[in-house]
Amino acid sequence: xxxxxxxxxxxxxxxxxxxxxxxxxxxxxxxxxxxxxxxxxxxxxxxxxxxxxxxxxxxxxxxxxxxxxxxxxxxxxxxxxxxxxxxxxxxxxxxxxxxxxxxxxxxxxxxxxxxxxxxxxxxxxxxxxxxxxxxxxxxxxxxxxxxxxxxxxxxxxxxxxxxxxxxxxxxxxxxxxxxxxxxxxxxxxxxxxxxxxxxxxxxxxxxxxxxxxxxxxxxxxxxxxxxxxxxxxxxxxxxxxxxxxxxxxxxxxxxxxxxxxxx
Amino acid sequence: xxxxxxxxxxxxxxxxxxxxxxxxxxxxxxxxxxxxxxxxxxxxxxxxxxxxxxxxxxxxxxxxxxxxxxxxxxxxxxxxxxxxxxxxxxxxxxxxxxxxxxxxxxxxxxxxxxxxxxxxxxxxxxxxxxxxxxxxxxxxxxxxxxxxxxxxxxxxxxxxxxxxxxxxxxxxxxxxxxxxxxxxxxxxxxxxxxxxxxxxxxxxxxxxxxxxxxxxxxxxxxxxxxxxxxxxxxxxxxxxxxxxxxxxxxxxxxxxx
Numbered sequence: 001x002x003x004x005x006x007x008x009x010x011x012x013x014x015x016x017x018x019x020x021x022x023x024x025x026x027x028x029x030x031x032x033x034x035x036x037x038x039x040x041x042x043x044x045x046x047x048x049x050x051x052x053x054x055x056x057x058x059x060x061x062x063x064x065x066x067x068x069x070x071x072x073x074x075x076x077x078x079x080x081x082x083x084x085x086x087x088x089x090x091x092x093x094x095x096x097x098x099x100x101x102x103x104x105x106x107x108x109x110x111x112x113x114x115x116x117x118x119x120x121x122x123x124x125x126x127x128x129x130x131x132x133x134x135x136x137x138x139x140x141x142x143x144x145x146x147x148x149x150x151x152x153x154x155x156x157x158x159x160x161x162x163x164x165x166x167x168x169x170x171x172x173x174x175x176x177x178x179x180x181x182x183x184x185x186x187x188x189x190x191x192x193x194x195x196x197x198x199x200x201x202x203x204x205x206x207x208x209x210x211x212x213x214x215x216x217x218x219x220x221x222x223x224x225x226x227x228x229x230x231x232x233x234x235x236x237x238x239x240x241x242x243x244x245x246x247x248x249x250x251x252x253x254x255x256x257x258x259x260x261x262x263x
Numbered sequence: 264x265x266x267x268x269x270x271x272x273x274x275x276x277x278x279x280x281x282x283x284x285x286x287x288x289x290x291x292x293x294x295x296x297x298x299x300x301x302x303x304x305x306x307x308x309x310x311x312x313x314x315x316x317x318x319x320x321x322x323x324x325x326x327x328x329x330x331x332x333x334x335x336x337x338x339x340x341x342x343x344x345x346x347x348x349x350x351x352x353x354x355x356x357x358x359x360x361x362x363x364x365x366x367x368x369x370x371x372x373x374x375x376x377x378x379x380x381x382x383x384x385x386x387x388x389x390x391x392x393x394x395x396x397x398x399x400x401x402x403x404x405x406x407x408x409x410x411x412x413x414x415x416x417x418x419x420x421x422x423x424x425x426x427x428x429x430x431x432x433x434x435x436x437x438x439x440x441x442x443x444x445x446x447x448x449x450x451x452x453x454x455x456x457x458x459x460x461x462x463x464x465x466x467x468x469x470x471x472x473x474x475x476x477x478x479x480x481x482x483x484x485x486x487x488x489x490x491x492x493x494x495x496x497x498x499x500x501x502x503x504x505x506x507x508x509x510x511x512x513x514x515x516x517x518x519x520x
Binding site: 158164168 | 342346
């Protein structure tokens with residue numbers, strides 16, 4: 001990790017550090033955990049050591065990984081439903097103010113109600129897998145709704161005026177302006193994808209500046225074009241939604257042939 | 264230079280505009296803009312210049328008086344804001360194509376017109392670049408191309424070059440004049456720069472602040488001789504002084520009132 005390493009520039013070193021440091025820290029934490037358990041002679045029912053945890057993981061692999069599968073599927077389903085419901089409702093709110101005034105409080109109530117309080121009721125009302133799905137959905141739904149609502153409202157006022165000036169329909173304003181604006185800057189135009197030739201160095205500079213501004217970090221990752229106020233699962237979902245949106249509305253792609261080089 | 268002295272393209276008679284918060288932006292505002300004219304509205308910040316443009320564009324209704332303008336729906340009015348106001352997720356070509364896209368022009372015709380307009384504002388080779396890759400002046404050129412791509416009868420510019428450095432601004436002033444001459448568009452240009460208004464326009468309308476009213480009109484009779492020479496000529500200096508005096512008088516009048 002020294003600067004004298006052949007072919008190591010600042011960026012590579014930073015990347016190595018960003019991987020090596022957390023791995024190292026995690027390793028030290030596990031060692032400390034193990035030492036505490038051994039030195040204090042803690043019984044496993046108070047705190048099992050890392051070795052025992054790993055052994056149990058292997059011994060009961062069938063049950064545990066089966067459960068993991070169920071959890072992951074439920075998570076994915078709940079996220080998908082939350083995205084559909086959240087984005088759909090946000091668009092509805094945006095199009096009809098009265099509707100937003102009437103129903104936004106419901107969304108807030110849903111959000112502030114502890115899941116643990118409604119879970120027993122849901123288990124009575126619904127069959128068990130569906131009740132679990134509903135619980136996961138409640139958790140995921142509100143951030144999607146809130147962030148999309150905010151995104152749809154944060155459109156440049158002048159651009160809205162421009163659309164009015166050209167007599168754009170509600171539908172055009174929604175699809176061409178508000179939805180892309182709600183997916184924060186450069187969705188699908190992820191700088192990762194546009195680095196080639198002479199543009200390469202500048203692209204990297206832009207990307208890093210972009211990430212620093214948006215996330216307060218110097219290193220981009222998946223969904224890094226989203227502002228930091230978005231929680232990780234919303235970012236993940238937005239990456240998926242952005243991909244689909246660009247697939248469904250390809251009009252955002254350049255319509256003219258790309259010039260040989262950008263001066 | 265007045266190409267059609269008949270009916271004005273835009274006519275405001277005793278127009279007043281009071282906003283919901285009680286601010287009287289305009290009061291008894293009178294303005295005629297004839298076809299093919301280049302008119303500047305000159306005044307300090309917050310004197311209702313932008314309000315005039317918004318009314319003319321049909322983006323807001325006047326609260327009193329009568330206003331005759333052209334209908335804006337089909338791209339007959341181009342508008343350039345103080346900021347470039349581009350869609351950051353769309354390429355230069357897509358941004359310029361926006362008005363045509365909104366009017367549902369077929370793709371083939373659109374592509375050709377967009378490419379021509381991009382060339383015209385001097386951005387050849389940048390069609391697929393993104394706004395974040397461009398300088399402030401280049402972004403403004405994209406904004407100008409977008410406003411002109413529908414070949415509008417009327418072009419409204421709201422302090423478009425205020426945020427640019429002087430050299431870039433001079434260059435864009437010259438390019439705007441060249442475009443105006445080539446396309447024959449009627450232009451209403453809002454600025455708080457005395458020199459810019461005198462350099463560009465055939466007529467400078469000096470406004471008083473709060474409520475906005477016409478204080479004085481100054482005709483700039485420099486024909487087609489707008490170039491670096493005009494900028495350093497004594498004519499230009501005298502006209503600038505006249506406009507500057509009118510502006511100061513307008514502001515004092517306001518302060519005394």
